[in-house]
Amino acid sequence: MSSSTKPAVQHGPPGAPANGARIDARTWIAVMAGMLGAFMAVLDIQITNSSLRDILGSLSATQEEGSWISTAYLCAEIVVIPMTALFVRAFGQRRYLxxxxxxxxxxxxxxxxxxNLQSMIAFRMLQGFTGGALIPMAMTLVMTRLPPAKRAVGMAMFGLTATLAPAMGPTLGGYLTELYGWPSIFYINWVPGVLLIAGMYWGIDREPMNVRELLKADWLGIAFMAVGLASLTIFLEEGNSxxxxxSSFIITFASLALVGILGxxxxGFWRQNPFVNLRLYGQRNFLVATMLSAVIGMGLYGSSYLLPLFLGQIAGYxxxxxxxxxAWMGLPQLFVMPFVAPLSQRVDNRLLCMFGLLLFGGSCLMNAYMDASTGYDQLMVSQVIRAIGQPFVMLTLSNFAMNGVQPKDMPSASSLFNMTRNLGGSVGIALLATSLTNREHFHSARLGESVSLAASATQSRLDALTQAFIGNGIDPATAANQAIAAVDRIVRRESxxxxxxxxxxxxxxxLIGAIVPLWFADKVKSPGGAGGGGH
Incomplete structure (x- = not known):
């Protein structure tokens, strides 16, 4: 019996069940409610993407102004994630959630x-500040409520919230907007939200409040963190536009981000008891896991950014x-994850993560050969491959991040790990938005050199188009202009x-390049039924 309890003492937080302990229904309800909260919070980052045109039309806002609808939510969410551990200590897990x-x-x-747009931005910011806490708390619940042998299952569920939600956001948003109008994408939160509150009320014991934690908190560090992370998010989200x-606006926020994060x-390293433990980055496994978490955030949010834009602009979907x-990037994950969890207990997680990165990166490379006719049928295979690869990455990265972390540091580790993934998403979208603009100009210039009015092939195409327009009853001068405009549209489309x-x-x-730093991590396996953590 002593051999089974020892790992829980070493690897689990105080009060966590010993390995092999029976888990009652209340505990599973609490963990499931936490997963529902994380799913809901991540989903709301992306859910407005499909509906943005309708929202902007109702609020009389431009496309550039509308970008703040997502930026406000993401800013507030990233700022509150590192503060979650402090609020839990002050209010108690149950009451705070x-x-x-x-x-x-x-x-x-x-x-x-x-x-109007101003009210939407304000409410989205408040929504992000209240919802952001739900993401790291789901991971913390797994580590504090489940014995080591069950954490692979818990981490598998948490991995699904991180990968399934970005895929389902545009899907759910598109359906709800088309059937019930754009406000329904916000009202739908009541369904999981009420279930979450009921699950927390029943599944977590009442804890005493300790408001003194707020009084002695590192508010100077929190202020620097809030200014730094919020400014960095605004810099990344608004930079391309x-x-x-x-832009002096961007220079200002870049400077604030630098000062805030350095401060x-x-x-964080000067204070004895900072509100979140940045010294965790000194642990090799945690550092590698958070670096890869940023890369995965880039891949998750980047692919969810590019594909809907392509389908809307080029395919006219x-x-x-x-x-x-x-949806095909999300649904197969439900069937894959149950197999990944037991595998993570038997196989070196570096191998599993490498396999997942190869599939995820490979699926993106498959999408690098699209043409103007690419649509549902051509994209299904790459979407399914992406869906198979993502669970292998998310579950194993969670294992790397939590391996060797002291019980008292688990809330900090969860906060930093999830914050880094969201920041990676912001970096990825900023990088891709800038790349899209620059590469379109580049390809348009190169194609324009080939499709010149002096080229015989271009003249033949223009003549054919002009005759086709004349055949439809258009006068020759207008038909010639329309033929030139049609060729110009084709060049722009192909660019x-x-x-x-x-x-x-x-x-x-x-994503494939991320395999290199992966091998700087130690060999880790999910704890098995016999106990023990990573090795």
Missing amino acids: MGTTALFLVFSTLCGAAW KDWFD WIVI SPMQIGEVI FVMAYNDGFWIVGVI
């Missing part, structure tokens, strides 16, 4: 009722049709197709 979920639902409802360092790091394509291909190529190469 129920309270922040209730506020999340209130602000979601207000988003659906927003009357404002021409990066040609946070200095105070409706939000619902886009959702049907994206964009090649730019999208370049974007997927970038993501694929980065």
Whole structure:
């Protein structure tokens, strides 16, 4: 019996069940409720993407202004994630999770009722600040409520929330907008939200409040962190639309991000008890896991950014049709994850993660050869391959991140790991948005050199188009102008197709290249039934 309890003492937080202990229904309900919360919070990052055109039309806002709808949510979410451990210590796990979920639902409802762009941005920011805590808390619940032998299953469920939600966001948003209107994408949060509150109420014991934690908190460090992370997110999200360092707005936020993050790091290492333990980055496994988490965030959010844009702009798909394509990146994961969890207990997680990165990166490289006729049928295979690879990566990275972390540092580790993934997503979208703009200009210039009015092939095509327009009853002068415009549209379309291909190529190469730092981590396996953690 002593051999089975020892691993729990070594690897689990205080009060966590010993390995082999029976887990009652209340515990599983609490863990499942945590997963539902994380899924809901990640889903809401992407759910507005398919509906943005309808939202902007209702709020009389431009496309550039509308980018703040996502930026506000992401800023607040990234800022609150590192603060979660502090709030849990102050209010207790049960009270904080129920309270922040209730506020999340209130602000979601207000988003659906927003009357102008300013009110929408304000409510989205408050929604992100209340919902962001749900992401790291799901991971913490797995580590604190489950014995080592069951954590592979728990981490598998958590991995699904991180990979399934970005895939399902555009799908669900597209369906709801087309059937019930865009406010329904916010009102739908009441379904999982009420279940989450009920699950937390029943599944987690009442804990005493300790508001003194807030009074003695490292508020200077929190202020630097909030300014740094929020400014970095704004810099990344808005940089491309404002021409990066040609804009004084972007230079200001880049400077604030640098000062804020450097200040946070200095105070974090100087203070004896910082609000989140940055010294965890000194552990090799945790450092590798968070670096790869950023890369995965880039791949997850980057592919979810590129594909809907391509299908909407090039293929002319409706939000619902886009959702049907994206769904194939999510649904197969439900069938793959149950096999990955037991494998992670038997096989070196570096091998599993490498396999997942190869599939994920390879699927992006498959999308780097699209043409203007590419649609649902041609994309299905790459989407399924991506869906198979993602669970292998997410589960194993969670294992690397938590391996060897002291019980008292688990909330900090969860916060930093999840924060890094979201930041990676922001970096990925910024990189791809800039690449899309620059590569479209590049390809347009190169194609324009070939498709010149002096070229015989171009003249033949223009003559054929002109005759076709004349045949439809258009006068010769107008027909000639329309023929030139049609060729110009084809050049622009092909330029964009090649730019999208370049974007997927970038993501694929980065994901496959991440295999190199992976092997700097130690050999780790999920704890098995006999106990023990990673090795």
